[in-house]
Amino acid sequence: MTYSYDHYHHAVAFRVWAFDVNAQAEIDTHVGKDTQVDESDIVKLVYLQAIVKETLLLYPAAPLSTPHESIKDCTIASYHTPAGTRLITNIWNIQRDPCIWCNPSEFQPEMFLTDQANVDVRGQHFELIPCGSGRRSCLGISLVLLMVHLALAHLLQGFDFETPLDAFVDMTKSA
Numbered sequence: 001m002t003y004s005y006d007h008y009h010h011a012v013a014f015r016v017w018a019f020d021v022n023a024q025a026e027i028d029t030h031v032g033k034d035t036q037v038d039e040s041d042i043v044k045l046v047y048l049q050a051i052v053k054e055t056l057l058l059y060p061a062a063p064l065s066t067p068h069e070s071i072k073d074c075t076i077a078s079y080h081t082p083a084g085t086r087l088i089t090n091i092w093n094i095q096r097d098p099c100i101w102c103n104p105s106e107f108q109p110e111m112f113l114t115d116q117a118n119v120d121v122r123g124q125h126f127e128l129i130p131c132g133s134g135r136r137s138c139l140g141i142s143l144v145l146l147m148v149h150l151a152l153a154h155l156l157q158g159f160d161f162e163t164p165l166d167a168f169v170d171m172t173k174s175a
């Protein structure tokens, strides 16, 4: 199968838009202002982790999964699926489903600290699968999660973010 996603581009352009004072305060508390955050600190930075989850929920780098093809006839949720059927999972749609998520288009990382605290992005919770699920899920998942958390933590530790005149940043996707 040709692997068609530009992962490097997605990882670099990762849409972390909640450069939030809460996350900076969390880093100050658990790491301090004079020590640079490192890998071992990430586990303590639960708000930062919640921001990353919420960002992957709202803006999955791969809105559609790679195509999967069944090699034998099977029945999935009472649907007969002949061998050779191609399945592409609409990750974006699942992750914006109002039957699953409350106010699915709102950025609300706090829910991952409260009622959705047990939901993670590693493919065990089918409502949040930015890296796919099962045997063909993203091979880079551990690297990705480590690098994204670390990069965001370094940015938050090193910079204060603001827009000119506190202008609103429109993150709505355009064509």
Ligand code: HEM
Binding pocket: 003, 007, 010, 011, 014, 060, 061, 062, 064, 065, 066, 067, 129, 130, 131, 132, 133, 135, 136, 137, 138, 139, 140, 141, 143, 144
């Ligand atoms: C934010 C970053 C990334 C996201 C959100 C992401 C997401 C995904 C998704 C959704 C799939 C398809 C899973 C499926 O069809 O079920 C996938 C496949 C894959 N990813 Fe990633 N990916 C990321 C970064 C990376 C990186 C950095 C690497 C390599 C170091 C990587 C390696 C792969 C490979 C090899 C596959 C194909 C696995 C297979 O077909 O068996 N990914 N990724």
